[in-house]
Structure formats: structure tokens, C-alpha cells
Amino acid sequence: MAQIVVKNVKKMFGDFTAVRESSFTIEDGEFFMLLGPSGCGKTTTLRMIAGLELPTSGEIYLDGEEISQRPPSERDIAFVFQMFALYPHMNVRKNISYPLISQGMPRAAVKAKVEEVAGILGITDILDSPVGGLSGGDRQRVALGRAIVREPKAFMMDEPLGALDAEFREHMAEELRALHDRMGATTVYVTHDQLEAMQMGDKIVVMNNAVIEQFGTPQEIYDKPATMFVADFIGSPSMNFLRFQGKVEPGSEMVRLNGHDEAVPKLMEGAEGDLVFGVRPEHVFLSDTSAYRAKVLAAEYLGTTQIVTLQSPNGELKARIDAREVVNPGQTVGLEFRSPAVTLFEMSTGRALRSALNGEVLNNG
Amino acid sequence: MSSFSVTEPSNRSKWIAGFLVIAYALITMIPLVWILLTGFKSPADAISYPPKMVFDPTLEGYVNLFTTRTRQTQEFLEANPPQNWADEIVRQYDMVIVGPSKFGERFMNSVIIGFGSTFLSIFLGTLAAYAFSRFKVPLKDDLLFFILSTRMMPPVAVAIPIFLMFRNLGLSDTHLGMILLYTGVNISLAVWLLKGFIDEIPREYEEAALIDGYTRFQAFYKVVLPQAATGIASTAIFCLIFAWNEYAFAVLLTSANAQTAPPFIPTIIGIGGLDWPAVAAGATIFLIPVMIFTILMRKHLLRGITFGAVRK
Numbered sequence: 001m002a003q004i005v006v007k008n009v010k011k012m013f014g015d016f017t018a019v020r021e022s023s024f025t026i027e028d029g030e031f032f033m034l035l036g037p038s039g040c041g042k043t044t045t046l047r048m049i050a051g052l053e054l055p056t057s058g059e060i061y062l063d064g065e066e067i068s069q070r071p072p073s074e075r076d077i078a079f080v081f082q083m084f085a086l087y088p089h090m091n092v093r094k095n096i097s098y099p100l101i102s103q104g105m106p107r108a109a110v111k112a113k114v115e116e117v118a119g120i121l122g123i124t125d126i127l128d129s130p131v132g133g134l135s136g137g138d139r140q141r142v143a144l145g146r147a148i149v150r151e152p153k154a155f156m157m158d159e160p161l162g163a164l165d166a167e168f169r170e171h172m173a174e175e176l177r178a179l180h181d182r183m184g185a186t187t188v189y190v191t192h193d194q195l196e197a198m199q200m201g202d203k204i205v206v207m208n209n210a211v212i213e214q215f216g217t218p219q220e221i222y223d224k225p226a227t228m229f230v231a232d233f234i235g236s237p238s239m240n241f242l243r244f245q246g247k248v249e250p251g252s253e254m255v256r257l258n259g260h261d262e263a264v265p266k267l268m269e270g271a272e273g274d275l276v277f278g279v280r281p282e283h284v285f286l287s288d289t290s291a292y293r294a295k296v297l298a299a300e301y302l303g304t305t306q307i308v309t310l311q312s313p314n315g316e317l318k319a320r321i322d323a324r325e326v327v328n329p330g331q332t333v334g335l336e337f338r339s340p341a342v343t344l345f346e347m348s349t350g351r352a353l354r355s356a357l358n359g360e361v362l363n364n365g
Numbered sequence: 366m367s368s369f370s371v372t373e374p375s376n377r378s379k380w381i382a383g384f385l386v387i388a389y390a391l392i393t394m395i396p397l398v399w400i401l402l403t404g405f406k407s408p409a410d411a412i413s414y415p416p417k418m419v420f421d422p423t424l425e426g427y428v429n430l431f432t433t434r435t436r437q438t439q440e441f442l443e444a445n446p447p448q449n450w451a452d453e454i455v456r457q458y459d460m461v462i463v464g465p466s467k468f469g470e471r472f473m474n475s476v477i478i479g480f481g482s483t484f485l486s487i488f489l490g491t492l493a494a495y496a497f498s499r500f501k502v503p504l505k506d507d508l509l510f511f512i513l514s515t516r517m518m519p520p521v522a523v524a525i526p527i528f529l530m531f532r533n534l535g536l537s538d539t540h541l542g543m544i545l546l547y548t549g550v551n552i553s554l555a556v557w558l559l560k561g562f563i564d565e566i567p568r569e570y571e572e573a574a575l576i577d578g579y580t581r582f583q584a585f586y587k588v589v590l591p592q593a594a595t596g597i598a599s600t601a602i603f604c605l606i607f608a609w610n611e612y613a614f615a616v617l618l619t620s621a622n623a624q625t626a627p628p629f630i631p632t633i634i635g636i637g638g639l640d641w642p643a644v645a646a647g648a649t650i651f652l653i654p655v656m657i658f659t660i661l662m663r664k665h666l667l668r669g670i671t672f673g674a675v676r677k
Binding site: 050051052071072073077078079081083085086087088089098099102103146150 | 567569570572573574575576577578579580583588591592
């Protein structure tokens, strides 16, 4: 069990920068998500922690020890691969025992340990089968077994649910989280699926283009995005961006959106020029009394809620409202926004302006 | 693995296909059967025209292949009765066996040089192919092209420089020299074939082994090698067949000491007249090791010929 500190880590492949100087801390026992679109550097970051890639510069501390240039065998970190990478020429039992054999553990102890792990994962009955014929879920469990059997300091998981079909993924995600809670081991989990990250993670790092965009709890990242990228990447449908020109002062609590005053959380900094009024779909309401008008383009019925697509003077937006409200495409409606949940962004940098909502989160990191 | 259904062929087309395959196999096997039969004929039957399909089988060819004989006077033959069945066979020509021929020795040379160079090609080829497949080798593409370019001309084109080099280095007519020569010719094939096979083995297996606490080299031989077995087996067969059958360099570079069977077998013709049965017997025995090796590896070879089309 261990704390992992990643400090100014950078990785270049030739001229290509895979990870720009990144720093974050993973606390002992945390289920930590590295989230981002493909090619953003999240897998490279994970592989650097595990030792499968060596960082170009920077330090990685595992339990206070600097390990960034050590071979993986000297790090005591387990890794679950996306395609599981079970040794195809060995059966399940051998696959799970393999890490123990390398440590020179006596045969009887290996056998006992493998059986204990198989019991935890519910794969005792397939211990002697070849890995070739296993179902996706069983392969996943064997891969997990191989990871947990030697009780490493930390687990790295590279999109471990990516190879499973959607139905089973849900189930496996729960199993994985339950296993983590039971073992309490520090886990770093790479995914491009924001739902998976929100559902399972204690903390999330959002990466894009080799850069860490934001680092925080799922709630912080969802409610207080630090950049437009994070706001857009997290949530489905993603945050609405209403573009406007204007000037805001520190301390102001209003912005002028197409001639209408809209309340925003009290700003801690000012900005001028192209700005973005960011609001999540669930914070957009239809109101006949509002003077801010928009035209209904479409409505998607989702059971308890519906997603209404609207054309406003500041661009298209979506609202998540009660499914029982009657909305007809073509109709013009008034809109209200839940102002404490609004984030303002600077268009040119994509950065969120600090305000009463997100000041604390943004100051931290 | 994706599965797709193909319309089951009709019985008639199965019959036609079967007939064609068998007919083709028979046609290609005629020379082999010819050689096999000739080995058991008497010299007279061997050259009779039209060829005899039915004849009295005799081991004369094999006896002549393995022995040296001298002609003796009638008095000597009467004074010394035949020692064994082989002696009896040669007596009909007023000859006695005076000792073994060189064939056994030459055959062993072929075994040593053929398998030795195959082993060395595979050993070096696997390591090189692994390095090319997995590591950032400077000038990788140029090196690979250079390795391949050694096969772009017939090896015999450089026979004279090699002859001179071997003479100066003292490698002429030595086992080591021939092993190095055949390895040099085979290594490019081995590196390219094996690189293809190793490229197809996902890196994650080795990475998993590294994570599981093994060194890079342990990961190579415990995880990569078992999965490259198919490729190694088929590459080994290709290498062995080349080294085993090679004739031109063997004629040029070997004589008394390291001569292999291919240049030796034709010399039988000169020893006691046109002894075709002995030549055929030599050719038959010469075929056996490659056949056994190929049969042992055939499971791998079949998968190897499809070159990784069968994915795990």
C-alpha cells in the first residue's frame, strides 16, 4: 500500500512530446483515474509509473522512494493490460502463479496463495483450464488475479474494461470497485470513458494533448471544471457554451448575455473580449417569464428526463428537463439558468475564470 | 477470431479436387519412387530399357555404397569363403569387401554441417529478429535492408572471393568453415522470417512478464520463445533444407576432410563403373534426415506456411 507522487514528469518520443511536465499525488488506497481522449498521454503516464517507459525527466516516488529510472521488476507494481496479456502457453493457475515463482516463493505457498486469490475472484473452477477458451470476463478475472496475487504496493490498470462488451462492463466495473474497497490498494486506472471515471474514481486527472487539464474529485471536476476541455469532455450531454463579447470585473455578479443580465457566481478576476458562459444542461430551465428566448430544435425522450436542443442568440444549447414537460420543436421558449452553477471561460485560453464557485478548486491546482 | 461460413463444396467437386491432388502428388513423387526402386535393382536392371517395374530386389546398391571392394583371383576367392551376406553379394563379381567406404563419414559431415549451421542461424537469427522487432536500433531499416541484400545475388556469384578468403583463414575443408558459410547464407532468411513472427507476438506478454518480476532476457526466453516456436520450427526447416542440399560450395570448398554427402554421391559413379544403384541408394539415405526433421516439425510447419494467418 503506498502513496505515489508524480513530479514534473515529462516524456518525449523523439520530437514528439507524449507527456508535458506533469505533477500529481495519488494518496494511499485511492482509486485514481487518468481520464482523457486517446493519444492524450494518459497511458504513457501509467506506463511510466509502472516502469514500462522511462520518463525523459522528472521524478516518481512510490512510498517516498524515487523509482522513476528503475526497471519494472524492482518497483513492486502490478499492471492489468487492456488485452489482459495472459500468457497463452500457460493455464490459468500458471498465469496467476507466475509473479510468485519469480520471487522464488516455495511451491506449496504458491499453490495456497493462488487458490486463495482464485477464491476471492470466483475462478477456482477454471484454475486448470487453458486461457485460450476463457470468456472475456474470466480472462479479466485471471488478469486481476495475476495482479493481486503478490500483493503489490499499487495497481496500474490500462483500460481493463475496454475489451469487454457494454453489458458486462458495468458488472465488471462494480466487481473491480468492490475488490479495490476490499483490498484497499492504491490503484491507478486509465480510461477514456468519463462515465467509468466518475462512477469508479476517488480522484480523477483529466489529460489532453500531453497536459493535465484538471485534477480533483469527480464532483469537483464535474461541477467546477477548470478548462473548457474538461467541461466539454465530462458529462453527457456536455456543458453548454454560450459565446458572448463583453467585459467582466472582479467582484461582479452579472454578465450581459445578448442584452439580458444573467447572474453568475461572484467573480474573483476580470476579463475582456470573447467570453463563454458555461452551464450544464441540467441547470437550464424553460420559463415563460424569462426574456432570454430560444427556439426548440429537437427533444429526445429519455424516460425520466428529456434532452431539449435549443437555438439561442449565443449558440446552440441543450437542456435536461423533466420528461413530462411538453416541448414542441419550432416553439420559442424562455430560458433560465441556475446561476450558482455557471462557469465563465475565457475563449482564447479555454481557462475558467475564478469565481465564488470554483475559486478554491482552481487555486489548489 | 472472426468466423465466416463458406458454402460446403458438393461431393462431386470434392472428388475432383481429391483426384487432382492425388494425381499431382503421384506425378511429383515419380522421381522419388524411381530413386527408391533403383536403389534395390541390380546394375543391369537399373539401366535396362524399357525401365523394369518388376525386378528381383537386391541390396547390391547399398552394399556398394557403404563398402570398398577389390577384384580377386579365383584361387583367393575359393580359399576364403564369404564372411557374411554382404560379402556374398559382391562375390558374384569376383570381388571381396576390403573395408567401409567414405559414405558414412560424408553423411556425418552433412549432419554436422547441416544441423550445426541451422542451429547457429536460428540462434543468431532469433536474437537479431527480437532486437529488430522490439528495440530502437539505430539505422534499423538500413540494417534490415543490408541483411536482405545478401540474398540478392546467387551465393555462388561470390564463390571465388569466398574460396580465397577461406584458404587464407584456414577454413577450407573444415566443418567450422562450412557451418559459418551456410549460416551466413541462411541468416538473412532467418532474421526476416523470424522478425515477422516475433512482430506478431504482442509486446504486452513481455511487459506482463517484466511487471511480474522477470528480467528482459527471462521474458524473452520464457514468454516470447514459446510463442515463436512455430516460426522457429518453420524457419529451421528452410535453413536445414538449404544447408543439407547445398552442392556448389561443397564441391568447391570441401574435399578430404569436411566433404558433405551431395558432392560425394556423384563420385560413386567413377569408382566401379556406372553404379547407378549405389548412387540411388546414397540419394535415398540422404533424403531420410530431412524427411524425419520435416515430419517432426510438420505441425508447426503447416501453421508457419500460413505466416501468422492463424491468430491467437
